[in-house]
Amino acid sequence: MKxxxxxxxxxxxxxxxxxxxxxxxxPHIAPPAMCYxxxxxxxxxxxxxxxVKVTAGSEKDxxxxxxxxxxCITQVQEGMVVENTVNEQVLEARKGVVEFLLLNHPLDCPIxxxxxxxxxxxxxxxxxxxxxxxxxxxxxxxxxxxxPYIKLNxxxxxxxxxxxxxxxxxxxxxxxxxxxxxxxxxxxxxxxKAIDNDFSGNVIDVCPVGALTDKTYRFKSxxxxxxxVDASCDCGxxxxxxxxxxxxxxxxxxxxxxxxWGEVTSFICNTCRFEKKKTSDWxxxxxxxxxxxxxxxxxxxxxxxxTPAFPMKQAAEQYKKIDDNRDRSFLxxxxxxx
Amino acid sequence: MTNTxxxxxxxxxxxxxxxxxxxxxxxxxxxxxxxxLHLAQAEWRWCxxxxxxxxxxxxxxxxxxxxxxxxxxxxxxxxxxGEHVIxxxxxxxxxxxxxxxVYDHLKKKLGIETGETTADGKFxxxxxxxxxxxxxxxxxxxxxxxxxxxxxxxxxxxxDELSK
Amino acid sequence: xxxxxxxxxxxxxxTIDVFRKHGGxxxxxxxxxxxxxxxxxxxxxxxxxxxxxxxxFPVGMKWSFLAKPEGVPRYLVCNADESEPGTFKDHYLMMKxxxxxxEGMIVSSFALGANTSYIYxxxxxxxxIHILEKAIQECYDKGLLGxxxxxxxxxxxxFVQPGGGAYICGxxxxxxxxxxxxxxxxxNKPPFPAVKGLWQCPTVVNNVESIAATSWIVNNGGEExxxxxxxxxxxxxxxxxxxxxxxxxxxxxxxxxxxxxxxxADEWCGGIRAGHKLKAVVAGGxxxxxxxxxxxxxxAAGEKRLMTYESLSDxxxxxxxxxxxxxxxxxxxxxxxxxxxxxxxxxxxxxxxGQCSPCREGTGWMDxxxxxxxxxxxxxxxxxxxxxxxxxxxxxxxxxxxxxAAWPVAAAIRHFRDEFEWHVKHPEKATQPGAVFMREGxxxxx
Ligand SMILES: Cc1cc2nc3c(=O)[nH]c(=O)nc-3n(C[C@H](O)[C@H](O)[C@H](O)COP(=O)(O)O)c2cc1C
Ligand code: SF4
Ligand code: SF4
Ligand code: FES
Ligand code: FES
Numbered sequence: 026m027k028x029x030x031x032x033x034x035x036x037x038x039x040x041x042x043x044x045x046x047x048x049x050x051x052p053h054i055a056p057p058a059m060c061y062x063x064x065x066x067x068x069x070x071x072x073x074x075x076x077v078k079v080t081a082g083s084e085k086d087x088x089x090x091x092x093x094x095x096x097c098i099t100q101v102q103e104g105m106v107v108e109n110t111v112n113e114q115v116l117e118a119r120k121g122v123v124e125f126l127l128l129n130h131p132l133d134c135p136i137x138x139x140x141x142x143x144x145x146x147x148x149x150x151x152x153x154x155x156x157x158x159x160x161x162x163x164x165x166x167x168x169x170x171x172x173p174y175i176k177l178n179x180x181x182x183x184x185x186x187x188x189x190x191x192x193x194x195x196x197x198x199x200x201x202x203x204x205x206x207x208x209x210x211x212x213x214x215x216x217x218k219a220i221d222n223d224f225s226g227n228v229i230d231v232c233p234v235g236a237l238t239d240k241t242y243r244f245k246s247x248x249x250x251x252x253x254v255d256a257s258c259d260c261g262x263x264x265x266x267x268x269x270x271x272x273x274x275x276x277x278x279x280x281x282x283x284x285x286w287g288e289v290t291s292f293i294c295n296t297c298r299f300e301k302k303k304t305s306d307w308x309x310x311x312x313x314x315x316x317x318x319x320x321x322x323x324x325x326x327x328x329x330x331x332t333p334a335f336p337m338k339q340a341a342e343q344y345k346k347i348d349d350n351r352d353r354s355f356l357x358x359x360x361x362x363x
Numbered sequence: 364m365t366n367t368x369x370x371x372x373x374x375x376x377x378x379x380x381x382x383x384x385x386x387x388x389x390x391x392x393x394x395x396x397x398x399x400l401h402l403a404q405a406e407w408r409w410c411x412x413x414x415x416x417x418x419x420x421x422x423x424x425x426x427x428x429x430x431x432x433x434x435x436x437x438x439x440x441x442x443x444x445g446e447h448v449i450x451x452x453x454x455x456x457x458x459x460x461x462x463x464x465v466y467d468h469l470k471k472k473l474g475i476e477t478g479e480t481t482a483d484g485k486f487x488x489x490x491x492x493x494x495x496x497x498x499x500x501x502x503x504x505x506x507x508x509x510x511x512x513x514x515x516x517x518x519x520x521x522x523d524e525l526s527k
Numbered sequence: 528x529x530x531x532x533x534x535x536x537x538x539x540x541x542t543i544d545v546f547r548k549h550g551g552x553x554x555x556x557x558x559x560x561x562x563x564x565x566x567x568x569x570x571x572x573x574x575x576x577x578x579x580x581x582x583x584f585p586v587g588m589k590w591s592f593l594a595k596p597e598g599v600p601r602y603l604v605c606n607a608d609e610s611e612p613g614t615f616k617d618h619y620l621m622m623k624x625x626x627x628x629x630e631g632m633i634v635s636s637f638a639l640g641a642n643t644s645y646i647y648x649x650x651x652x653x654x655x656i657h658i659l660e661k662a663i664q665e666c667y668d669k670g671l672l673g674x675x676x677x678x679x680x681x682x683x684x685x686f687v688q689p690g691g692g693a694y695i696c697g698x699x700x701x702x703x704x705x706x707x708x709x710x711x712x713x714x715n716k717p718p719f720p721a722v723k724g725l726w727q728c729p730t731v732v733n734n735v736e737s738i739a740a741t742s743w744i745v746n747n748g749g750e751e752x753x754x755x756x757x758x759x760x761x762x763x764x765x766x767x768x769x770x771x772x773x774x775x776x777x778x779x780x781x782x783x784x785x786x787x788x789x790x791x792a793d794e795w796c797g798g799i800r801a802g803h804k805l806k807a808v809v810a811g812g813x814x815x816x817x818x819x820x821x822x823x824x825x826x827a828a829g830e831k832r833l834m835t836y837e838s839l840s841d842x843x844x845x846x847x848x849x850x851x852x853x854x855x856x857x858x859x860x861x862x863x864x865x866x867x868x869x870x871x872x873x874x875x876x877x878x879x880x881g882q883c884s885p886c887r888e889g890t891g892w893m894d895x896x897x898x899x900x901x902x903x904x905x906x907x908x909x910x911x912x913x914x915x916x917x918x919x920x921x922x923x924x925x926x927x928x929x930x931x932a933a934w935p936v937a938a939a940i941r942h943f944r945d946e947f948e949w950h951v952k953h954p955e956k957a958t959q960p961g962a963v964f965m966r967e968g969x970x971x972x973x
Contacts, residue, residue, distance in 0.1 A: 059884075070715040071882050073923055092922045098715055121919030125888035158912055161895040184881060202427045203710070203881075204434040206693070208891035210881035215430035216412050356904050386645075386686040388600075391726055396708035397691045401650060422708075435710040435880075436691025438650050454612045455813065455870040456769040456856050492694065492874050493612040493813075494651055497854070498768055498775035507653040 028101040030054055030077075031109050043096035043107055044075055052285065056109055057119070057148045059126070059233055060185035061097035063288055068190050069097035072183060074122050074148055078115050081106035093118055116152065123153035129163045129208060130234075131180045132349045139235030141248040144287065145183060160351045164208055171201065172219025174226060174240050174299050179211050182236035188212065188228035195292050196224045212236065223262055226298040230281045230289050241299055242270075242278040251277060253313035258306060262294040268313050269304075276302045282313070370417040376402055380421060392422050396432055400439055405506075409440035437491065445480040445487035447525050450504045453490045456497035461514075465501045468515040472522055485526065528755060530743045530763045531736065532779045535623045541658060543665040546626040552671060554742035558634050559679040562745070567638035571741055573749025575761035580606055580697070580734030581812065581852040583836050586741075587749075592721040593639055594729040602730040603636045604706065605646040605738050608690055608697035612813035612874060613854025616765035617735035619777040621648070621655050625662035629685065631738040633671065634745055636683050639731055643684045646735075647702050650689040659687050694878035698926045699732040701880065712882050713926035734852075736765055757783035760835035764850070770857035773797035786810075786832045786839075787824050790857065803859035806971040807942075810839055811851020813871045814931035816938030817864070818848050820970050844938065860971040863963050864946045868939040869897040875932030886929035889920040893936055900947060903954030910947050914940055 026037050030047050031054055037046045045063075048055045056077055061069030069075075076093040084104025093115060096107070109115060126145060134140040166179035184203065189212075192199035201220055204213045214220065220228070229237045251270040258265040270278040279298045281289040301307065372380065380399055387394040399421065403414050415429040433439045440448070451457075451466050470476060473486050480487040496502045499511035510521055539545035546552070558567050572587030593601060605628070609617040621628055628646070636644045648656050663685055666672040674682045688706055690696050696705045700714035703725050724730020740762060744752050753761045760782040768775050772790065774797040780789060790805065791798045799805050808823040809815060825831055827846035832838050836850045858867065876894035881887040896913055899905050917933035924930070940947055949964040950957040957964070965972050 070925060072884050073925075074884075076923060095715070118919065118923050121889075121923065122884055124919070125884045125892075128888045128892055159892065161892065164891075183884065184887065186882075198425060200425075200427050202431040204431060205881075206435050206695075206710070207876060207879040207881045208887050210887070215427065215434070355906060356899075386684075386688075388643075388726065391707070393708035394688075394706060397650065397705065398689055400691065401653070401689055424708075428708075431710055432691070432708065436650070436693050438692035453870065454874055455809075455867045456613050456854075458866070458870055459770045459856070459858060459862060460775075491651075491692070492877055493610060493614075495609045495615040495618040495649065497613050497615050497856070498777065499615070500769065504651060507657075509654065 026101055026103045028103075028105045028107065030107045031111050037101060039100075041101050043077060043079075043094075043099050043101055043105075044069075046101050047096065047107075047109065048286065054109060055286070056096045057144070057152060058097055058286070059144055059148060059183055060187065062185075062187050062190070062231060063286070064290070065187060065190040065194060065231070068185075068187055070095050072122065072126070072185055074119060074126075074152075076115060076118050076122075078108040078112040079105060080108055119148075119152040120154055123149045124158070126183050127153070127157070128159055128161075129180070130183070131163065131165075133181075136244075137178075137181065137235040138238045138243060138248075139181075139232075142287075143235060144233035157349050157351060160353050160355075162351070162353075166211060169213075169217075170219075170240070171214060171237075172221050172225075174295065175220055175229060176238045176240050176243065177212060178236055178238070179213075180236075181234045182212055183234055184210055184212075185233055187231040187233070188237055191228050191231050191292075192220070192225070195227060196222050198222060201228075223294045223296075224292055226295045227281065227289065227292045230283070230292075233287070239278060239280075239298075241302075245277045246270075246272045255282060255310040255313050256307035257310060258297065258301065258308060260294060260297055263297060264291040264293065265297060266291050267293055267297055267307075269307060269309075274304070276304060276307075285314075370407070370413055372402070372406060372421075376406065384422070393424050393428065395422055396424070396429065397436070400429070400433060404439060408446075409443050411443075443480075445484050447485060447505050448487045448489060450489045450491045450494075452492065452494045452496070452500065452502045454493040454497075456493070457500035457502060460497075460500035462501035465513045465515060465518060466503075469503075469518050469522070472518065486522075528763060528781050529779050530752075530755075531620060531627060531739050531765060532624075532777075535620070535627075540624050541626070541662065543626060543662065543669060543671075546624070550746075551626055552630055554745040555630055555633050555671060556677060558637055558745050559677050559681055564638045564640055567634065567741075567745060570744050570749040571638070574740075574744045574752035575749075575756075575759060576737065576740055576744065576752065577760070577836065578734055579736035579740075579764065579853070581611065581814070583850065586733060586737050589721070589733070590635075590639060590731060592719070593731055594722045595640065596729070600643065600728050601639055601641045602725045602728060603632065603639050603641040603644040603738075604699075604702065604725060604730055604732045605632060605644070605735055606697060606699065606702060606732050607646055607648040607652075607735045608694075608702060609652075609735070609852075610649055610694035610697050610878075611852050611854055612871065613769055613809060613856040614767050614812045614852045615769075616767045616777045616853060618652060618655065619767075620735060620739060620765065621652075622658060625655075625659045626666075627739045627742070628735055629659070629662055629666060630742045631740065632685055633666075633676070633683060635731075635733070635738050635741050636685075637681055638741075641731075642682050643686070645686050645688050645706060645725075647688045647690060647696070647706055649696075650691045653689065656687050656689055663687070693880075694874075695880045695926075695928055698928060701926070702732060703730065710880070712880050713928075715925055755781050757833060757835050758837060760837060760850075764834070764853055766834070766853045766855050768796050768855045768857065771800050771803060771859040771862070772857045773800055780834055782833075782835050784834050786834055789834055789855075790824075796857065799857070799859050803861065804971040804973065805857065806860045806862055806969075807858045807864065809848075809854070809856040809858075809935070811849045812854035813856075813874060814934060815849040815851040816844055816847075816934055817867075817942060818846075818938075819942050822846055822942070823848075844934070845941075848938075860965070860973060861961075861963055864939055864943040865897070865901050865950050865957075868936060869894075869901045871935045872897040872932070875928065879928060879932070883925045883929070885920045886924045886932065889916050889929070890932045892916055893932070897936070900950050901957075903950070903958040905947075905951040905954070907948070907951050910940060910944065910951065913937075 056075035059072035079090040081087040083102030168178040419426040534549040577583040696711040701711040705711040720730040876890040917937040921933040946964045
């Protein structure tokens with residue numbers, strides 16, 4: 026099936042989604058994905074970050090689609106023409122999505138373990154505006170422990186549902202989920218409960234932001250100061266194929282391996298993730314193939330159409346310029362509000 | 364696991380639960396969740412985690428599946444409530460029909476704010492959205508009963524009657 | 528001409544015997560004994576009946592989209608979730624005359640080849656659920672439900688399902704999720720319910736009023752139905768009237784009467800309450816754009832507006848609105864548009880399922896801004912910000928709740944910007960209890 030995305034035509038299998046086709050063309054064409062996660066069935070469609078304009082539905086019916094469509098769950102048709110980063114309406118909608126996602130998201134990147142690997146950072150850098158228009162206070166939640174290994178900081182959650190699908194699809198019993206609704210919806214176990222089973226740690230890897238983080242790694246380092254190395258072991262429970270994150274000679278973190286879209290290709294067990302923190306536990310395979318979503322990919326990563334790959338320093342400067350000054354001084358009696 | 368031993372529907376309700384489950388195809392017993400939660404709340408007044416765990420066990424689903432559902436829908440009380448839960452409609456059309464005044468009167472009469480329960484545990488006031496009775500507003504609901512075309516006098520009567 | 532409510536005030540009409548005495552269940556007999564399912568569908572198509580739940584999609588066409596793979600059950604689900612502010616017609620119909628809906632359910636299920644059907648009623652209406660269940664039991668007792676109905680060989684089981692308090696479950700795929708015992712998160716479409724609906728089986732979801740109308744169509748023929756009304760707005764429509772009219776309530780009107788007659792004639796609303804003047808109307812439930820008096824009575828082109836799908840939407844959103852669910856909210860000059868918009872903004876904030884980011888975050892944001900403006904804490908730029916936030920939600924969400932949240936806010940500002948500005952510029956006046964902005968020279972200014 027032939028489909029054209031941003032003026033590039035590619036031949037794909039029937040049943041391919043626009044997102045998958047775009048990814049086949051390459052990272053500079055692939056729409057941002059905050060919720061879609063190919064290995065997880067049913068994921069996608071929620072964040073609306075990947076909206077694209079279909080300017081011709083198919084060869085048979087070349088009318089444009091009336092609304093922007095989520096590329097991650099929309100299948101291509103023969104002769105479909107799609108506009109991604111070349112369409113103003115798309116860029117405008119994404120600007121909106123970034124703004125919405127940041128509305129209640131703390132700008133605590135300096136103390137967030139995900140910083141540097143965060144899809145929301147990438148997404149807002151590539152598609153957002155730097156000045157906030159809101160003066161409202163954020164909805165806030167207290168961080169909680171989901172058992173001994175996993176920290177949940179709900180303030181940072183973008184409700185992509187990936188961790189829920191992960192728990193449903195690769196662990197034995199899901200004990201966490203989405204509670205409540207609207208902008209009060211939250212990831213929770215409802216009653217204080219540990220997420221505790223052999224594969225539970227994978228929710229950390231699938232989380233696009235710093236909402237679910239590894240307690241054994243907390244505050245040990247910034248990701249760009251650590252060195253990733255692919256390693257493996259003979260594990261009875263999982264593939265044993267992991268990435269070790271070194272600081273000096275110490276393994277400070279173990280994660281599953283991710284492809285260039287930041288997706289885990291083979292989920293790993295909790296023993297490998299949390300307990301094997303010695304080099305001697307592992308057979309070293311070599312330096313990790315750098316995924317798109319890591320800042321350590323700076324300079325190494327293919328040019329992006331709108332925002333070229335940026336050196337770390339430039340990124341740091343840019344981020345400082347983000348203006349989240351929610352000036353509420355004009356309020357006469359702020360206490361009455363909220 | 365929470366102790367669910369003390370929580371048990373009476374026999375006739377249990378029979379009803381099984382009838383409800385039979386409304387759906389084999390293996391789709393989760394569909395009975397909302398009706399059974401309503402029965403549970405009628406029995407125990409609110410949906411405590413223990414009650415929800417019991418419901419999960421009846422339907423053979425995971426407790427988390429009950430929590431996510433019970434917290435999604437506004438009719439289920441997740442905290443203890445008074446004997447009579449007064450749920451008044453705060454949406455536009457009811458306000459046009461004089462709702463604000465009537466509800467203020469209600470709160471004053473009971474001496475509590477929305478979300479609170481009277482000290483004697485008799486009344487809880489909750490705010491809800493449109494109850495599909497807009498032309499007969501202002502409206503509130505107490506359990507299954509709708510009280511419509513409310514005036515401050517009517518509110519007095521209703522509360523006095525229920526206070527007996 | 529009344530189709531649904533002709534006998535609604537007959538004492539005892541909620542019982543099967545009285546209902547039958549007034550012609551009830553004759554359509555059922557006619558359909559099952561003398562017609563094929565396709566013939567029933569054909570009549571409904573001919574009738575031009577359009578969905579009464581809000582979107583106005585032709586019912587017969589929807590039915591013909593239903594996938595019919597061998598060996599897979601099909602379902603008919605009646606949408607009685609009725610939660611759109613301003614709408615209470617389904618409540619009225621089911622409470623007073625449950626058999627009107629049930630007969631329609633049996634006829635429609637027969638047409639679709641469904642052997643199990645559900646009526647999903649919002650949970651708050653538990654007392655109506657009991658009324659329906661009692662009526663359904665009567666039907667089982669009389670052989671109108673169950674196996675081999677009236678010896679026709681057709682089997683149907685009919686159940687009532689309660690919701691749990693969530694407007695979003697009126698959206699058809701959220702409704703199906705809810706009926707499956709899950710959170711009411713709307714599904715991404717495609718696939719549509721006609722292909723993959725309840726438990727992934729082909730399903731038709733229709734509103735109470737749509738389904739109830741099918742009995743009359745079977746009895747009298749689709750062509751007769753199509754003679755009522757104007758153009759593509761055929762038949763009759765239940766209009767729920769609330770607000771500042773002399774006689775709020777539910778009225779069955781032939782589509783095509785003028786809005787002016789509807790508001791002022793004694794047969795319907797009876798005019799604005801004494802001593803007051805019409806300021807604005809929300810004509811089709813909270814989701815549709817509000818219109819000021821002059822635009823609801825006449826179109827921008829100066830023609831009298833009619834109670835039809837086409838006439839109400841004449842002028843697009845710039846100067847028109849929509850018939851929607853027929854929730855007709857009338858406001859006189861004492862109404863503060865900002866306050867009313869705030870209650871709607873708060874409503875959508877409260878009812879967003881939270882799945883997709885524009886709606887989840889945008890509805891909360893609009894609510895907070897509106898709250899500030901209403902409480903004297905607004906800024907001039909907040910008004911344009913509201914318009915822009917609405918624009919960023921609209922069209923970019925999984926389900927139409929996002930649009931439904933954006934439209935009323937955008938429309939209120941479109942037609943009553945001066946009122947928002949007055950709140951921002953004169954907070955000390957605007958926050959006085961009962962204070963309302965008076966537009967100079969407006970038809971509603973006393
Ligand atoms: C947020 C939302 C709420 C809705 N609520 C209702 C409702 O309460 N009742 C209803 O019949 N349709 C409602 N609808 C429309 C349904 O999705 C669906 O179109 C309708 O039930 C189809 O029936 P009809 O074609 O007979 O109108 C709602 C739609 C949305 C997006
Ligand atoms: S915790 Fe992370 S993975 Fe889970 S829903 Fe939130 S953002 Fe997604
Ligand atoms: S538009 Fe709103 S209600 Fe609809 S799916 Fe998205 S968040 Fe849920
Ligand atoms: S990635 Fe497609 S909607 Fe989130
Ligand atoms: S607005 Fe109160 S019942 Fe509809």
